Amino acid sequence: MSTLGERIRTIRKQQKITLEALAGDQLTKGMLSLIENNKANPSMDSLTYIAERLGVEVAELMEEVSLKELREVLKVAEKLFSVEFDELTDEHEQIIVLIEPYIEKLSHGYEAARLLDIYSRSLYYEKKDGWQELLDKAGAIYDQMNITPRLAAVGIFRAMVKFTAHDYDRALKLLLRERSDIESRNAFIDPLTRLDFYYLEAVLQYAVGNAVEAIQVMNEGIEFSKEKQIFYRTDHLYRIATFHAMMNNDAQSMEYYERKLLLYGDFADDQDAIFFTKFASVHYLTSYKKDFEEALAIINAHFDKQVVPNAFLPYAHLEKGKALYGIKKYEEALSCFKEVKIADYVHHPFDLSIFYEKDAYAALCYLSLGDKKKAITAIRKAVANVDPMPYTPYKNFIMETFVFIKERLD
Template structure:
């Protein structure tokens, strides 16, 4: 946070003015230098003159934190949060440490509201209750600025916080309540914001096992995207649709949505979508078809080295381990399964269920190696994790594996 003199100097240099240029006819170069170095305080008349020369309001100079300084902090924070590192606890802490010194001075205006917004979202990872309280305040600040779309974003984040803590029904209730408030507001007509709500609503319906409602919202959203030529969230909707079709073993629909996603990925040059398509095909061969030779060949067509997005790394490792197990390379498979970690950002019960299969596979590997006690220990972990998850093929596989281990005992 800068002093008055520093703010004047920063603005002067940004406008490429010399001391002589800024001093003009009303001040001496020496006096202006003293002011910039905080060795002299300007009179109100001099301050008005300096503000006029710089083309800003006097309040911009008098505020302890200038708008430009806050914009610089926002840029730094957003740069950290836009990292492709999906295990980004360090970045979250850096952003919190960057913003915290400014918190007591943030009162009003867009820059202050935006910084409180970013800080509130970062708090969600360590202090969910504090995050909710702050974000509700930020929503009101955005409304006072007539930024309804920004306020709508806050509403979504209020639902994401319980979702991150695996309180799926609470998350859905919050989202539906926030959506109703928005739809009752005649000023909310933003189609992009609507797509964000549609996608999250479909995700949360799937999370609580209300598949029919999820499919209806998802299909309506895809139709809306097509009718209005909107691409926001369309990739995520295609991923969601293809995943559900795979779980239903509707191969025609799975292929249809993956082809749609492939067309989008080529159009948008989207690496995330390309990686997902490859992962989905691997997952289908391993999990639903048990075609391990084909999965092995497909894996080598798209090396993990090509996957720059760290989110997918453990998904691919899990599929590689399944393939190795299916090919009878049990020791290699066991080593690979043990390496697999659940990424920090994975919270959806379907994704979690996929990862919870890992310990069931570890149990099967131990059975193959005649280490029954270790198999029992591993499958119990899987059973505990999957208990509160909705019914899926992954949950069924874990229960079947548990029965197999118990029979060996």
């Protein structure tokens, strides 16, 4: 447990304030030095003055949880916070219960900042108020301590909050602003943070329909990754590149990036990256080549004979349903479409548009089965969902299907 004087000195140094500056006109430099070295006790008036000069509450100077205790709490919180989104149960609720008793005492130091960071994000995920103020407080401490990666992560989170609300333009503007602010204030930005910015900017540029800018940023990220021999975000960048090639019907580039993903997956023992290549192959066959029989053969050989990662289950059901529709097994296709559940963490317009195709294919199945009422209900749902999305081949397919069904029903 640190002393009052040690806490004053620690906060002062974190804020880069000199003894003379903190002393101001109500204390002497010598007296303040005695207080910091525990050789003099400040009066309540002096303590209030010092707290005001440091921008903290008096209670934060008077009381403090031991650093050892905070580290133990943080260790548990980090473990809970590291659970993948597709495997979450009540981890965020556990985090809130764990950290809440310490919130008022988290004023400085890395442990305090990180606990505030994790707690505020958990509040957001649980749709509770007050997370913005606490996240800002965490960011301020990171800034004081010059912890650039964590400060950047706070800025990125703010942008991604807008992304999850499907406010893609605002999300991109926030991300670019945060990146510019970080770059203007820091001579060195670690490679992992740079790769985060490259990847997320590419994602958001695509989300707002800026394909040219997205490709440029994506390629810059890939080249930077090669230059630094760092493979963080590599699989994500290659996934974006694969889908871009697919949507432009560039089979050669798509195969190139799939090979890169396979090499990465083997190297990093990343089963998700390997599985993505199988999904991409099937998706290309169903959505672009309309070769449903070959797609179903791959599905039967791989999807049905191995454990599909949780994140890919909705896509697997969707692709199987599309393939079954293509070979005119409409009832079986509809059963697959009913299994497609869009996860809460899916927000990119490309992913959403792919999933919204489900209702267009379901409409075609209903039409073929003679159920006109369900056909028009399903296609109207698909159109309503995809209408705000930027142009993609998936949106085009849904709109064309709407016209096709209307003509058949008129």
